[in-house]
Amino acid sequence: MFGHAVLEIREAQVPLLSAMLLGGCAAKLARVLRVGSMDAGLGPTALFPLRLRRPVAVATAAVEFACGVALIVTAGGLGRGGPATGVRLATSLLFLVATCALIELRTSHPETGCGCFGEFSRAPVSGRTLARSAFFAAAALATIGLPPLRAPHPGADAARLLGIFAIELGVIALLSPELGEALTRLGYSEPCELRRLPTVRTLAALRRSSQWRKRAWLITTEVPVDMWRELCWRYVVFPARIGDRATEIIFAVYLRPHRPVVNSALVDSATGDVLAWPVAPARRRRFFAAKPQSTGLEPSGIRRLSADAESGSVSPAASLPISGARRPAPGASWPGPGSGLGAGSGRIPAGMLSAPSDPDQYLRAIRVDDPPNPGEDDLPLSSDL
Amino acid sequence: MLDVHGDFRCCDRCTGNATAVRASRRRMLKAAVLTAHGGPSGPEAGRAADFPVPGKLPRAVTGTVRDVSPHVLVIGNGASETRIALTSEATAWRGAPLEPSGVQPGDQAVVRLHPSQRSVADRIWANIGRVTGVIIERDADSLLVDEGKTKPRQLVTIPCAASGRIQVRFPNLEPGYLLDVIGVRRPGELEARIPATSQPAYPVGQMPAPAMVSGRVPATISGSVTWHDPVDEPPGLLGVSYPALDPGSGCAEDPVGSAAPQFVRMPYLAVGSVLQVSNDCTNSSCTLSVTGCAAIARLFNDRCVTCGTSPRGRIADLTQASFIALGGELERGCFNATITIGR
Numbered sequence: 001m002f003g004h005a006v007l008e009i010r011e012a013q014v015p016l017l018s019a020m021l022l023g024g025c026a027a028k029l030a031r032v033l034r035v036g037s038m039d040a041g042l043g044p045t046a047l048f049p050l051r052l053r054r055p056v057a058v059a060t061a062a063v064e065f066a067c068g069v070a071l072i073v074t075a076g077g078l079g080r081g082g083p084a085t086g087v088r089l090a091t092s093l094l095f096l097v098a099t100c101a102l103i104e105l106r107t108s109h110p111e112t113g114c115g116c117f118g119e120f121s122r123a124p125v126s127g128r129t130l131a132r133s134a135f136f137a138a139a140a141l142a143t144i145g146l147p148p149l150r151a152p153h154p155g156a157d158a159a160r161l162l163g164i165f166a167i168e169l170g171v172i173a174l175l176s177p178e179l180g181e182a183l184t185r186l187g188y189s190e191p192c193e194l195r196r197l198p199t200v201r202t203l204a205a206l207r208r209s210s211q212w213r214k215r216a217w218l219i220t221t222e223v224p225v226d227m228w229r230e231l232c233w234r235y236v237v238f239p240a241r242i243g244d245r246a247t248e249i250i251f252a253v254y255l256r257p258h259r260p261v262v263n264s265a266l267v268d269s270a271t272g273d274v275l276a277w278p279v280a281p282a283r284r285r286r287f288f289a290a291k292p293q294s295t296g297l298e299p300s301g302i303r304r305l306s307a308d309a310e311s312g313s314v315s316p317a318a319s320l321p322i323s324g325a326r327r328p329a330p331g332a333s334w335p336g337p338g339s340g341l342g343a344g345s346g347r348i349p350a351g352m353l354s355a356p357s358d359p360d361q362y363l364r365a366i367r368v369d370d371p372p373n374p375g376e377d378d379l380p381l382s383s384d385l
Numbered sequence: 386m387l388d389v390h391g392d393f394r395c396c397d398r399c400t401g402n403a404t405a406v407r408a409s410r411r412r413m414l415k416a417a418v419l420t421a422h423g424g425p426s427g428p429e430a431g432r433a434a435d436f437p438v439p440g441k442l443p444r445a446v447t448g449t450v451r452d453v454s455p456h457v458l459v460i461g462n463g464a465s466e467t468r469i470a471l472t473s474e475a476t477a478w479r480g481a482p483l484e485p486s487g488v489q490p491g492d493q494a495v496v497r498l499h500p501s502q503r504s505v506a507d508r509i510w511a512n513i514g515r516v517t518g519v520i521i522e523r524d525a526d527s528l529l530v531d532e533g534k535t536k537p538r539q540l541v542t543i544p545c546a547a548s549g550r551i552q553v554r555f556p557n558l559e560p561g562y563l564l565d566v567i568g569v570r571r572p573g574e575l576e577a578r579i580p581a582t583s584q585p586a587y588p589v590g591q592m593p594a595p596a597m598v599s600g601r602v603p604a605t606i607s608g609s610v611t612w613h614d615p616v617d618e619p620p621g622l623l624g625v626s627y628p629a630l631d632p633g634s635g636c637a638e639d640p641v642g643s644a645a646p647q648f649v650r651m652p653y654l655a656v657g658s659v660l661q662v663s664n665d666c667t668n669s670s671c672t673l674s675v676t677g678c679a680a681i682a683r684l685f686n687d688r689c690v691t692c693g694t695s696p697r698g699r700i701a702d703l704t705q706a707s708f709i710a711l712g713g714e715l716e717r718g719c720f721n722a723t724i725t726i727g728r
Contacts, residue, residue, distance in 0.1 A: 050559065050561060050588065191601050191602050191650075191652075193601070193602040193653065194602060194650065196633070197633065199633040202633075226410075226411065226414075228411055228655035228656070228657065229631035229633065229653050229654070230654050231652050231654070231726070235415055235418065248414065250417060251418070252415075252418045252419070263418055263419075264418065265414075265417045265418040265420075267414060272413045272417075274417045274420065
C-alpha cells in the first residue's frame with residue numbers, strides 16, 4: 001500500500017515538472033517579446049559577461065523547453081528504458097545546476113531576481129526560491145527509473161492523483177515569491193495619468209462621440225492641427241470656420257479605453273477668445289434630431305447666436321467672447337488654422353472625417369513658421385528675472 | 386577615433402520661437418476648454434501665467450567672455466555685450482575653483498548675478514559642460530555617449546587626474562552602461578572632471594522594472610533635479626525637460642526599446658505644460674514650462690544628496706538658467722526638489 005502511494009507520487013512529478021519547465025519558458029518568452037530584446041533577461045545570466053548573456057539566456061530557455069517537451073513525450077511507452085531515464089537525468093541536472101547558480105546569484109548579485117518565471121520573478125533570490133529549485137531537483141531525481149506512466153482509472157485512482165497534484169501545487173505556491181507578484185498584478189489598475197493610449201484610439205473615440213457629431217460640421221480639415229496630452233486628458237485641435245471668421249475647435253478627450261468623456265470649446269484663432277457655439281443649419285438639426293444632442297456639458301451662460309437657419313452662417317458681430325480666457329498680446333497672432341497645412345474653406349462632412357492612421361501625421365500638420373515675436377506668452381528667459 | 390555623427394532629430398521638442406508659441410497657444414486652448422466646462426481651470430489656468438517673478442530669483446547670463454580684468458567681466462552674446470562687475474566675493478569654476486579674473490577671453494561662461502545687484506557677478510562657470518547618456522562605444526582614451534534622439538552624440542575624454550574619482554562612481558565604463566559626468570568643454574568633446582552621480586549597477590538593457598503601485602499619481606513628487614547642456618536652446622531659457630512626455634506624441638525618445646522604465650510614477654505631460662519646481666535645499670520655487678523630454682533622466686534611479694537624501698529618481702532636467710535661478714550649483718549636478726503638477 002505504502003509502496004503504491006510512493007509510486008503514484010513519483011508518477012505525478014513528470015507532468016508537474018513538465019508544466020513548470022514549459023511555464024517558465026513561456027514566461028521568459030513573454031518578457032522578451034514585451035521588452036523587445038533578449039538582453040533584458042533576468043536571473044543567473046547576470047553572472048556572465050555582457051557579451052555572453054544573450055546566448056546563455058537563449059540556451060537556458062531552449063533547454064527548459066526541450067526538457068519540458070521530452071518529459072511528456074517519454075512519459076508513456078515511447079520512452080521506455082533509456083530515453084526516459086536520459087531525459088529525467090537531464091532534468092535533474094538542470095535543476096541542480098539552477099540551484100547552484102541561484103546560490104551564487106544570491107551571493108554576488110543580491111538585488112537580482114531569479115528570472116525563473118520571467119517578469120514575475122523580479123524579487124531578489126530568497127530562501128524560498130532556493131528551496132523551490134532544490135524541491136524540483138529532488139522531484140526530478142525521484143522520476144528516474146519509473147515505469148511508463150499509465151492513465152489513472154476513473155474514480156479513486158484519479159481522485160488520489162488530483163489530491164497529490166493539489167498538495168504539490170500548494171507546496172510550490174508556498175515556495176514561490178512570484179505568487180505575490182501575480183496577485184499584485186491582478187489587483188492593479190493603472191492610473192489614467194500613467195495609461196498609455198495611442199493617439200489613434202483617442203481620435204477614433206472622439207469621432208464616435210456626440211460632441212464630435214455636433215461640432216464636426218464646422219471643421220474644415222481632416223487632420224488636427226495640434227494634439228497633446230496632459231495628465232488624464234488628450235487635447236485635439238481642429239481648424240474651423242464660422243462665416244469669414246477663422247476659429248479653432250478644441251476637444252478634450254478623457255483617457256480611458258471605452259466611452260471617454262469629451263468636452264469641446266470654440267476659440268477665435270486671431271484673438272484666443274472663447275466663442276459661443278453657432279446653431280447648426282436646419283438640415284443638420286433634422287439629421288441629428290434622431291440622436292440625443294444634449295451632453296449636459298454645454299457651458300451655462302453661453303448665448304445661442306443668431307444664425308441663418310438655412311446657410312448656417314453667423315453674423316461676426318454676434319460671435320462675442322464669452323469668457324476671460326487668456327488672450328495673446330496686442331499685435332501678436334496665434335498660429336491659426338487658416339494658414340496651416342490642413343486649412344481649407346470647405347467644411348468636411350462628419351462622415352468623411354477620420355483619424356489618421358499614421359500617428360505622426362498630425363505633427364506634420366503643425367505650422368512651423370510661427371511669427372518671430374510671439375508676444376507676452378513667449379517662454380521666459382533668465383533675463384526676465 | 387570614435388564617430389560622433391549620429392542621427393538625431395528635433396521633432397516637437399526643440400525650443401525656440403515655434404515651440405514657445407505652440408506652448409503658449411496650448412495653454413490658452415486648454416484654459417478655454419476647461420473654462421467652458423467648469424473644470425479645474427482656475428488654479429491651473431492661472432498657473433500658466435505664474436512664471437518667475439522678476440527680482441526674486443538669481444539671474445544667469447550666458448555667453449562668450451570677450452574681455453576680463455580684475456574688476457570687470459565682459460560677456461558677449463551675438464551683437465550684445467554685458468558688462469559685469471567682479472567683486473572680491475565672486476567665485477569662479479573652470480574644471481576646478483579659480484579666481485574670477487582667471488577666466489579667459491573666448492571661454493563660454495555662465496554667470497550668476499547677485500539677486501540684489503544685477504550688474505555684479507556672484508559666481509562664474511567657465512566652459513562647464515555635462516554629458517548624461519548611454520555609453521555606446523569606447524576606445525583607449527575616450528567614450529562615445531548617446532544622449533537620446535534629440536541630441537547629438539557626445540565624445541567624453543577622462544584625463545588621468547580625474548580618472549580615479551570618476552571610476553569610483555562609474556566602475557563600468559563599457560558600452561550599455563549609463564554615464565553622467567560634469568567637466569570642461571573642449572572643441573568637439575567634454576573633458577570629464579566630476580562624476581555627477583553614482584552609476585546604476587545594471588546596463589540600460591537590463592533595468593529592473595519599477596514597482597506597480599495602484600491609485601492616483603500624487604500632484605506633488607519629490608526627487609532629484611538635474612541640469613543639461615543647452616544644445617538648441619536659446620541662451621538663458623527658463624524651462625524644464627520632463628521625463629514623462631506623452632509616448633503617443635509620435636516622437637518617442639526611448640533609448641532602449643519601446644518601453645523605457647520610469648522609476649518615479651510621473652504623469653504624462655506635453656511640451657507646453659507647466660509645473661512648479663521647488664528647490665528643497667533653498668526653499669526657492671518657480672513655475673516652469675516643459676520645453677523638452679528628459680529621455681535619459683528617467684533611466685536613473687539615483688538620489689540627490691545636496692541637502693539630505695532625496696527620494697529615488699530624477700523628476701526634472703532643468704535648463705542651466707532654471708537650475709541657477711532655483712539656487713542650484715552647476716558643478717554639484719543636482720538638488721533635492723519637489724515638483725507640483727496642476728490638475
